[in-house]
Amino acid sequence: MTAVPPSRFRIPAPEMERIRILLGRDPNLTEEAVFSALWSEHCSYKSSRIHLRKFSSKGPRVLMGPGENAGVVRVTSRTGIAFKMESHNHPSYIEPFQGAATGVGGILRDIFAMGARPVALTNSLVFGSLRQPRQMTLFRRVVAGIAAYGNAIGVPTVGGEVWFDERYAKNILVNAFALGLVDEDGIMSAVPPPKPLLAVYLGNKTGRDGVSGAAMASRSFSGGDTDLRPQVQVADPFVGKKVMEATLLIIREGLAGAIQDMGAAGLTSSSVEMASKSSLGIEIDVDRVPLRDSSMEPWEILLSESQERMLLLVEESRVERILDIARDSQVSAAVVGRIIPEPVFRVRKGEAVFAEIPVPFLTEEAPLYDRPTRERAPSPSRPSLLHTPSEAGRHSIAELFHRLLDHPNGGAADWISRQFDFEVGTRTLLPPGHDVAVVDLREEERAVAISMAGFSHPLTRDPARGAMLLVAKCVTDLAAVGAWPVGMTDCLNFGNPERPETMSDFVQAVGGIADAARRLGIPVVSGNVSFYNETDGLSIPPTPILATCGLLSDRRSVVPGKTALAGLSLALVGSSKDLSLGGSYLDWILEDPEPGPVPLVDWETLGRLQPFMSVLLSGGRVRASRAIGRGGLLRTLLQLVSADQTLGAALSLSRLENPLQTFFSEAPGRILLAFEPDHARIVEQTALEFGVPCRTIGSTAPLLWNIRYQDREGRAKELSDSPEQLKRRYAASLAGQMEDLP
Amino acid sequence: MPSRHRVGIVRFPGTNCDLDTWDAISLIPELEPVWISHKDRQGEDLAALVLPGGFSYGDYLRTGIIAARAPVMEMVGSFADRGRPVLGICNGFQILAEAGILPGTLLPNGGRTFLCQEESLVLENCRTPFTNLFLPGTPVTLPIAHQEGRYFIDPDQLQEIEKRGQILLRYLKNPNGSEREIAGVTNRSGNVVGLMPHPERRVRTLFGRPDGLLFFRSLALHLERQNSRAVQPIP
Numbered sequence: 001m002t003a004v005p006p007s008r009f010r011i012p013a014p015e016m017e018r019i020r021i022l023l024g025r026d027p028n029l030t031e032e033a034v035f036s037a038l039w040s041e042h043c044s045y046k047s048s049r050i051h052l053r054k055f056s057s058k059g060p061r062v063l064m065g066p067g068e069n070a071g072v073v074r075v076t077s078r079t080g081i082a083f084k085m086e087s088h089n090h091p092s093y094i095e096p097f098q099g100a101a102t103g104v105g106g107i108l109r110d111i112f113a114m115g116a117r118p119v120a121l122t123n124s125l126v127f128g129s130l131r132q133p134r135q136m137t138l139f140r141r142v143v144a145g146i147a148a149y150g151n152a153i154g155v156p157t158v159g160g161e162v163w164f165d166e167r168y169a170k171n172i173l174v175n176a177f178a179l180g181l182v183d184e185d186g187i188m189s190a191v192p193p194p195k196p197l198l199a200v201y202l203g204n205k206t207g208r209d210g211v212s213g214a215a216m217a218s219r220s221f222s223g224g225d226t227d228l229r230p231q232v233q234v235a236d237p238f239v240g241k242k243v244m245e246a247t248l249l250i251i252r253e254g255l256a257g258a259i260q261d262m263g264a265a266g267l268t269s270s271s272v273e274m275a276s277k278s279s280l281g282i283e284i285d286v287d288r289v290p291l292r293d294s295s296m297e298p299w300e301i302l303l304s305e306s307q308e309r310m311l312l313l314v315e316e317s318r319v320e321r322i323l324d325i326a327r328d329s330q331v332s333a334a335v336v337g338r339i340i341p342e343p344v345f346r347v348r349k350g351e352a353v354f355a356e357i358p359v360p361f362l363t364e365e366a367p368l369y370d371r372p373t374r375e376r377a378p379s380p381s382r383p384s385l386l387h388t389p390s391e392a393g394r395h396s397i398a399e400l401f402h403r404l405l406d407h408p409n410g411g412a413a414d415w416i417s418r419q420f421d422f423e424v425g426t427r428t429l430l431p432p433g434h435d436v437a438v439v440d441l442r443e444e445e446r447a448v449a450i451s452m453a454g455f456s457h458p459l460t461r462d463p464a465r466g467a468m469l470l471v472a473k474c475v476t477d478l479a480a481v482g483a484w485p486v487g488m489t490d491c492l493n494f495g496n497p498e499r500p501e502t503m504s505d506f507v508q509a510v511g512g513i514a515d516a517a518r519r520l521g522i523p524v525v526s527g528n529v530s531f532y533n534e535t536d537g538l539s540i541p542p543t544p545i546l547a548t549c550g551l552l553s554d555r556r557s558v559v560p561g562k563t564a565l566a567g568l569s570l571a572l573v574g575s576s577k578d579l580s581l582g583g584s585y586l587d588w589i590l591e592d593p594e595p596g597p598v599p600l601v602d603w604e605t606l607g608r609l610q611p612f613m614s615v616l617l618s619g620g621r622v623r624a625s626r627a628i629g630r631g632g633l634l635r636t637l638l639q640l641v642s643a644d645q646t647l648g649a650a651l652s653l654s655r656l657e658n659p660l661q662t663f664f665s666e667a668p669g670r671i672l673l674a675f676e677p678d679h680a681r682i683v684e685q686t687a688l689e690f691g692v693p694c695r696t697i698g699s700t701a702p703l704l705w706n707i708r709y710q711d712r713e714g715r716a717k718e719l720s721d722s723p724e725q726l727k728r729r730y731a732a733s734l735a736g737q738m739e740d741l742p
Numbered sequence: 743m744p745s746r747h748r749v750g751i752v753r754f755p756g757t758n759c760d761l762d763t764w765d766a767i768s769l770i771p772e773l774e775p776v777w778i779s780h781k782d783r784q785g786e787d788l789a790a791l792v793l794p795g796g797f798s799y800g801d802y803l804r805t806g807i808i809a810a811r812a813p814v815m816e817m818v819g820s821f822a823d824r825g826r827p828v829l830g831i832c833n834g835f836q837i838l839a840e841a842g843i844l845p846g847t848l849l850p851n852g853g854r855t856f857l858c859q860e861e862s863l864v865l866e867n868c869r870t871p872f873t874n875l876f877l878p879g880t881p882v883t884l885p886i887a888h889q890e891g892r893y894f895i896d897p898d899q900l901q902e903i904e905k906r907g908q909i910l911l912r913y914l915k916n917p918n919g920s921e922r923e924i925a926g927v928t929n930r931s932g933n934v935v936g937l938m939p940h941p942e943r944r945v946r947t948l949f950g951r952p953d954g955l956l957f958f959r960s961l962a963l964h965l966e967r968q969n970s971r972a973v974q975p976i977p
């Protein structure tokens with residue numbers, strides 16, 4: 001083997017120097033490989049760690065917080081939900097099908113490593129414009145990849161989000177969320193007990209696929225990166241399912257002391273991280289690792305990101321049983337090392353030692369950066385949008401509404417969701433197409449709701465306020481089905497942290513999320529940071545994606561997000577204090593060069609909305625409920641009546657100061673309700689009781705889409721449309737581009 | 743109380759609707775689900791068999807082809823030959839077709855993508871052990887969730903199964919390009935049934951109708967009747 005120059009693993013020069021000082025010598029090839037992985041942004045969080053401390057993971061329900069494979073929150077007297085979200089952006093851009101599939105596989109392993117059986121998946125996808133054939137292919141293949149893994153392993157994909165925006169063309173985002181159920185007594189940890197333990201490898205054999213994936217995900221792309229294909233991992237959901245069942249059985253039988261999945265930086269990070277958590281060392285013999293290709297070098301074995309692999313730390317007496325289970329499940333397993341008392345990471349190949357590094361050098365001593373920040377030039381905001389006829393004058397409300405519906409961003413996402421098996425497991429109470437996904441716990445009549453929020457446009461306008469908006473949106477979504485927020489996970493997708501502007505966005509966004517979550521008492525129990533979403537010097541807009549889990553105390557009171565019934569009363573509840581359009585979908589469509597401000601959240605009313613909705617829904621008086629979301633009131637109303645092709649609505653509004661805001665504002669904290677007219681009084685009374693503004697605005701009506709209002713000057717205005725035609729537009733804007741077959 | 747009828751649920755590696763099927767059968771007081779492994783060769787004490795959905799052996803090579811050659815299939819074949827009730831759902835249907843126990847085959851969907859959605863269907867053959875509670879022409883709503891559900895059979899055989907009334911149910915609106923909207927078929931003697939939609943996913947639901955429950959209730963009725971009439975071949 002010839003000496004490989006240091007640049008081989010792309011460790012920056014100052015960090016190479018630091019490694020030399022720590023070791024007191026030059027690292028050899030294997031050691032350098034190990035450093036490159038564990039000191040990568042992906043594994044070390046070196047640019048984000050100091051800022052992530054702002055998140056609070058404390059809460060009475062929290063059973064496991066950050067530092068584990070996933071966070072766990074108690075939801076019944078004996079069961080917890082384990083959940084986490086992760087990005088797979090870089091691999092999905094290079095090989096969309098495998099990149100997305102392994103993203104799903106990876107997040108599922110994080111969940112079952114905790115002893116939790118996965119019961120729900122969701123995803124958040126962001127691409128460039130579909131007008132480009134390359135984006136079309138990426139989109140098609142990412143969706144197919146997620147479907148291939150989730151459907152085959154038998155975990156339903158119950159919800160998600162999608163967004164198309166030119167600025168992501170070279171850096172698509174593929175974020176996957178998974179949720180599992182675990183007995184409180186059966187929670188597995190990644191922190192081993194202080195005992196002499198053996199390291200048992202379980203799962204797929206190790207190959208060259210994905211060697212150095214973590215390092216790849218920790219830098220920007222450039223035009224010449226055509227040689228990255230071998231760094232993408234290959235998914236095998238069939239083996240994934242066998243590994244999942246075997247792991248859950250091993251945990252159920254109490255055979256393992258600690259478990260971690262071999263994700264980024266594979267064997268290296270899983271072994272070092274587990275050893276480090278109990279201040280011990282670990283010795284790995286690469287000769288014992290089950291290999292697909294026996295010619296692999298030690299450093300390749302260490303860095304391989306072959307999928308469907310777990311690392312278990314177990315007592316010697318349990319090894320035999322574990323190997324039996326593996327044999328029964330037809331997956332590979334082998335003892336590949338052992339925990340050692342001295343805190344050293346030692347890699348052997350038989351007798352020969354290939355690496356010997358003190359564990360703290362790889363973890364605590366890893367670089368930690370407080371990178372410089374510089375605020376972007378603030379996008380000029382003018383309060384004039386509140387009053388001017390600027391956009392309103394140029395476009396009619398009806399025309400704007402059509403434009404919102406005609407863009408794939410405003411259309412129905414059925415083309416995506418019907419490719420996912422969203423029902424396997426038969427726990428799905430609300431499938432895709434409603435406001436949030438709701439999953440049955442089958443225990444104490446409870447259910448869990450999952451809300452995803454990842455709309456970046458408000459953050460482009462104002463990172464801190466925009467981030468708060470995302471949290472408020474999640475909480476509103478959950479309130480719409482009567483669910484209490486119990487925990488949050490995030491995936492923070494940003495550009496190059498070495499750019500002060502990006503870093504400034506990051507710091508502000510983290511601050512905004514942390515602040516909002518704290519105000520609402522939502523613990524942030526797990527998370528993930530994806531930096532370097534940058535190509536040829538162009539970064540993506542700041543895009544944190546949040547998933548918030550909510551608890552429904554009675555699954556029977558769950559309310560759908562759409563109805564087929566005519567003659568229901570419609571009411572708008574929640575705060576209308578600040579309906580600014582800055583950062584809204586309308587703002588994005590119009591590309592307003594001088595947008596309005598991003599709305600401020602009315603925290604007080606938002607806090608009252610939740611108990612109000614719980615009480616109202618438990619009375620069984622509401623037929624459908626939907627948070628005002630993307631596109632504002634009109635688009636939300638269209639979705640609310642979407643259970644029947646011909647159903648529409650008749651609205652009658654009083655004088656509107658600003659019709660644009662009324663119809664298109666996405667300010668969170670507002671919910672649209674549909675109920676039998678008989679219940680109007682009780683709805684209004686309950687709202688009054690809780691101090692939540694409530695306004696009856698009209699009713700659902702067959703074959704009719706009619707909205708009457710008065711403008712500022714008191715002139716009567718009327719919007720009329722055919723509900724069928726609106727729904728055809730809504731249905732066609734995404735699907736119409738994707739379907740090439742009759 | 744008379745002992746319950748034991749219904750074997752056949753599990754292959756990669757089967758993933760096994761728990762849902764177990765759950766559905768458990769809801770019927772007369773039925774008792776039991777697990778059958780892909781390696782099992784004995785099924786004498788069973789009253790019926792169900793092959794649930796999923797991705798047996800990852801659906802690698804071709805859907806159902808590896809499972810059709812698993813040791814348990816010999817038992818499934820002779821069980822079917824003796825006129826006992828066998829139900830294949832989704833991947834289970836694909837396996838039964840691949841094993842030659844049911845006519846025809848299932849090709850990739852016309853649109854080439856996985857499809858998970860509710861379908862309106864019409865039941866045609868209501869003489870089978872799994873549909874005797876329905877009337878011919880009954881509309882039912884059941885979900886599909888498959889990538890290879892396009893029913894295909896050569897024209898001669900198609901005519902024959904049409905003539906013999908082996909079409910179990912048809913889609914109202916063809917989602918996947920199946921021949922003659924076929925969503926499920928039976929074997930010649932009607933004791934083996936395969937369908938792409940998932941009845942086990944509609945046995946209890948907060949919204950919508952539990953149409954799937956009737957398939958399992960039908961089985962209970964069939965087995966009870968058979969008991970009272972002693973063992974008789976199915977007409």
